[in-house]
Amino acid sequence: MSTPLTWGAPPPERADAARNRQRLLATARELLAEAGPDSLTMDRLAERSGLGKGTVFRRFGTRAGIFQALLDDNERALQQEILSGPPPLGPGAPPVDRLIAYGSARIRFLAENQAIARAATEGRRVSGRRPPLSQIHIHVLLRELDLPDADVDLLAGQLASALEGPLLLQIFDAPEQYRTARTDRFEAGWRYLVERVCGPAGTAAD
Known part of the structure; x- marks a missing residue:
């Protein structure tokens, strides 16, 4: 376990x-x-x-540090849902379902906090940092799955990169009237990615 x-x-x-x-x-x-x-x-x-x-x-x-602090403060409610909220985002659901739910929640969170998240990334390098919390959470869920021959450490980083702020903010860089549709498309893409890598949702690990 x-x-x-x-x-x-x-x-x-x-x-x-x-x-x-x-x-x-x-x-x-x-x-x-x-x-x-x-x-x-x-x-x-x-x-x-x-x-x-x-x-x-x-x-x-730095100025970016102000926005990062605001983003972290806003994210506490999401973190609490992951730790103790109802499934599938919280404990109690199969790991694939939790991965899908987490990605969707993270995408929606960044879409709703786009201006703050964008300012928080100004002047920051993505490389050279400790693993983000997304990667840690994804790593934990991947270890609950039976993925023969998978390099779980590497895979967690690759999946987490799909939820990194700079990437999502490029996708959300659109007029307000298109943002909901783009968010829906990216959530669907995340679900497809997870199910292709980890198996279909709704199945428990052995």
Whole structure:
């Protein structure tokens, strides 16, 4: 049996640090709602929040770091559904069903958070990072399947790359009226990919 996935709670924070983080995230959301992503800069966030620039830089590092923090905060609800929500996204469904459900949920999440996700990728390299949580989760589910001769480590990375932000954001880079159709097509493509590699949905692993 595979080791259960632990997405990992954030490390403990001092009370003042936690308050500052929540204040900065709330202020960042206000700026986004008022004037969109271009309005959200390190200087404006410090000025609007009433916190020093040093606090903002220590917390986020770069402008892209602000958006990554917002994206991570938005993703907590999805992570909770994966850990303890109803199947097939949560535990209790066959691994192929969970893979399909996870990919669909991830695609919809990035479609709904496109502006934040796009800004979070600015100036960042995809290579050289630790494995993303998508890859870890997919790896756990693949190990529950009987895939003879499969290099599960490599396969997890290949499947996870299909759900990487930069790739999906190119697909979602379309007028608003076409975004739902593109999301539906990409979800169907993810299901086809998983079933071709891992077998049909609705079948439990031996």
